[in-house]
Amino acid sequence: MTKYKKAYVYKGFERFWHWNQALLIFILAFTGFEIHSSYTFLGFANAVKVHNLAAWGLIILIVFAIFWHFTTGEWKQYIPTTKNLKAQAEFYLFGIFRNAPHPTKKTVISKLNPLQRLVYLGLKILFIPVMVVSGLLYMFYRYPQGNNIEIINIGNLEVIAIVHTAGAFILLSFVLVHLYLITTGHTLTSNLKAMITGWEELEEEVAEEEKKPAFPGKGEKEQG
Amino acid sequence: MNKFTKPITFFLAIVAPLLIVTLVLRQPAPDNSLLDRVRAEHPERHKSAVDHSKFEVLQKDFTNPHEITAACLSCHTGRGEELMHSAHFNWEREAFIPGRGVTYLGKKNLINNFCTGVQSNEGSCMKCHAGYGWSDTTFDFKNPYNIDCLVCHDNTGTYKKASGGSGYPVMGHNGPDFKAITASVGFPKSENCGTCHFEGGGGNNVKHGDLELALLTAGRDVDVHMGVDGMNMECVDCHTADNHVMKGRYYGVSSTNTQRLHCEDCHTSVPHTESILNEHSIKVACQTCHIPVYAKVNATKMYWDWSTATRKKDGKGYETLDKDGNVVYTSIKGDFVWEKFVKPEYLWFNGTADHHLITDKVDTTLTFIRLNTMNGEYSDRNSKIVPVKVHRGKQPYDTHNLTLIQAKLWDSEPGKGALWVDLDWEKSLEEGMKYVNLPYSGHYDFIDTRMYLPVNHMVSPKTEVVTCRECHTRTNGRLAGLTDFYMPGRDRNRFVDIAGQLMLLLSFLGAASHAALRYHAARKRNTTANH
Structure with missing residues (x-):
């Protein structure tokens, strides 16, 4: 029987x-798809206003988050690894139904399983930057004419808008799956509780490994 | 000390940057100084420094209008010269049109789809000419005494030009008191401009739809500028003149991006508090949002079908009226469609226009002929979206020579080929084309034509502006016809939308079926464990 010990994750x-x-992201998706004319709720002008405000909020948050990741070294959590990748996929596809143990042990210095590492890295270096950049272009895009207004000369909004929309669909799909995967922790609610309180019950033997240097996948045993 | 570290860090790290960003992004208040000055100066009406009733040269019982002009010009030397260079007198302008070179076009020689054109009809049409005696091609444009000063400068409201009088006023017993008129001349009032610009096309609001007699008496709800319960502005408050050359263009007859009058001249190009609205002004003309409908009081003519003209009842011409009293059929002109509270159509427009000349060939494979083409497109940096009234017409053309035909409509007496007198198309077209000295094969039919008239007046109060969704909507938006650009809320990439929705659906189904399988497996395990 594995022992569990509370850790501040x-x-x-x-x-x-x-x-x-x-x-x-919820506000952005909700107002964004209203701007896209998928439904009417706030009204177009309000949706645009709220969307732009939320966008600035997210950008500020991201700036702080980047600073935090680098100053704390937490960025290393996202270094991708192929170790256990197959096992992790097999766990979600088969093992989980047999109540098999998680193939990757969660530790404070390695919180993410190899699939999470890949997906979150993708979000951080691809999908969120694409949304931020296309969003900023969308906001600061000016038709090719001066007036009294500062300009970025781009001939047409179409490409920017389509990239931004496609990115929104991808992010929303991620959120859907992400919401479901909350329930796949040690217990149904353990992941959620951890993200709310910070504390999570981790397997004891693994918690001891904290003293060793952080290498992705280090010290993790494959188990069936 | 330590207990303050957290709040201070929180303030410095989170609140302070947010404050700074908010302050930086705060939008500056629009600069209204120009508008405020206009508002302040507006009530100070110009008062003439002189009393015209004291001038000896005006103490005459005028019997000849040319003498009045001579009297005016005896003091106002040089003004005659100015007017002789203006479009109000010449009815044409020198303009360079790409593909045509330097042209001399105007009401004088252009074809339209209202009364088709002035040529051969001058006796009647020149009721709206700022001159006396333009009855045919022999009119002398170099004679300053042929100018009509009073039609614009009469401030009594009693001066009237005679119908069918080649621009001459009614004089003698039935005429107004010219002494009173000359004694009180001044800046043109809206009534003066309105005699021609409100009643162009043969009656009130026929032609423009946004220019009509009701503007003289209506409130701000009809026109914020001219509303009697508002600023009550006169036409010339905006349409200022420099040496008798007025600002403002009508692209049914004009061609170049010059001498235009812009809302921005007073309101600046950044008049809104919200910058997202100011950004619109780069590609959208003010009028597009601020004139949601035109013809707000009286109906305007939207369609004119000449092909049904000349029908007779009991051997005579007749008229049919609709319930509002608008003529919907008359034997001398054909069928009309009138509309009230009309939503404009929209075009990209860069300030230049081309015209279908009477010598141009008509392409009968087209569904309609554009009589004036307002140039512009999305990718043209000088183009903005503008509202227009589109006047659709069906008018005669020569089926052999493939040109539009100038019809002779008016004459003072029967038997001269005037359609309105004789109700005979054959003769009317023959005489009209003979007058303009162009070939006519004798074979005619009617062809669909369109004219594009920019809508610039009847600006609504800001509470009634066009809302975002009226354009930013998937179907039937106001700008549904302008398809050469991507507009958020209207346009989307079908593939991205379908693929995206499919992906969302699959994600949801994937999660749901995974959950169902887990639930099922857990129950099975529990049952096994219990046994």
Whole structure:
């Protein structure tokens, strides 16, 4: 029988960042698809206003999050690894139904399983930057004419808008799956509780490995 | 000390940057100084420094209007020269049109789809000419005494030009008191401009739709500028003149991006508090949002079908009226469609226009002929979206020579080929083309034509502006016809939308079925464990 020990996994800022980002992405998606004419709720002008405000909020948050990741060294959590990748996929596809143990042990210095590492890295270096950049271009895009207004000369909004829309669909799909995967922790609610309180019950033997230097996948045993 | 570290860090790290960003992004208040000055100066009406009733040269019982002009010009030397260079007198302008070179076009020689054109009809049309005696091609444009000063400068409201009088006023017993008129001349009032610009096309609001007699008496709800319960502005408050050359263009007859009058001249190009609205002004003309509808009081003519003209009842011409009293059929002109509270159509426009000349060939494979083409497109940096009234017409053309035909409509007496007198198309077209000295094969038919008239007046109060969704909507938006650019809320990439929705659906189904399988597996495990 594996022993569990409470560990402080998610720091204060991390949780602040996570939940604010969740809220902002929800607001952005909700108002964004209203601007896209998928439905009417706030009204077009209000949707645009709220969308732009939330966008600035998210950008500020991201700036802080980047600073946090680099100053704390937490960025290393996202270094991709192929170790256990197959096992992790097999776990979600088969093992989980047999109540098999998680193939990757969660530790404070290695919170993410190899699949999470890949997906979150993709979000951080591809999908979120694409949304931020296309969003900023969308906001600061000016028709090719001067007037009294500062300009970025781009001939047409079409490409920017389509990239931004496609990115929104991808992010929303991620959120859907992400929401479901909350329930796949040690217990149904353990992941959620951890992200709210910061504390999570981790397997004891693994918690001891904290003293060793952080290498992705280091010290993790494959188990069936 | 330590207990303050957290709040201070929180303030410095989170609140302070947010404050700074908010302050930086705060939008500056629009600069209204120009508008405020206009508002302040507006009530100070110009008062003439002289009393015209004291001038000896005006103490005459005028029997000849040319003498009045001579009297005016005896003091106002040089003004005659100015007017002789203006479009109000010449009815044409020198303009360079790409593909045509330097042209001399105007009401004088252009074809339209209202009364088709002035040539051969001058006796009647020149009721709206700022001159006396333009009855045919022999009119002398170099004679300053042929100028009509009073039609614009009469401030009594009693001066009237005679119908069918080649621009001459009614004089003698039935005429007004010219002494009173000359004694009180001044800046043109809206009524003066309105005699021609409100009643162009043969009656009130026929032609423009946004220019009509009701502007003289209506409130701000009809026109914020001219509303009697508002600024009550006169036409010339905006349409200022420099040496008798007025600002403002009508692209049914004009061609170049010059001498235009812009809302921005007073309101600046950044008049809104919200910068996202100011950004619109780069590609959208003010009028597009601020004139949601035109013809707000009386109906305007939207369609004119000449092909049904000349029908007779009991051997005579007749008229049919609709319930509002608008003529919907008359034997001398054909069928009309009138509309009230009309939503404009929209075009990209860069300030230049081309015209279909009477010598141009008509392409009968087209569904309609554009009589004036307002140039512009999305990718043209000088183009903005502008509202227009589109006047659709059906008018005669020569089926052999493939040109539009100038019809002779008016004459003072029967038997001269005037359609309105004789109700005979054959003769009317023959005489009209003979007058303009162009070939006519004798074979005619009617062809669909369109004219584009920019809508610039009847600006609504800001509470009634066009809303975002009226354009930013998937279907039937106001700008549904302008398809050469991507507009958020209207346009989307079908593939991205379908693929995106499919991806969302699959994500949801994937999660749901995974959950169902887990639930099922867990129950099975529990049952096994319990046994």
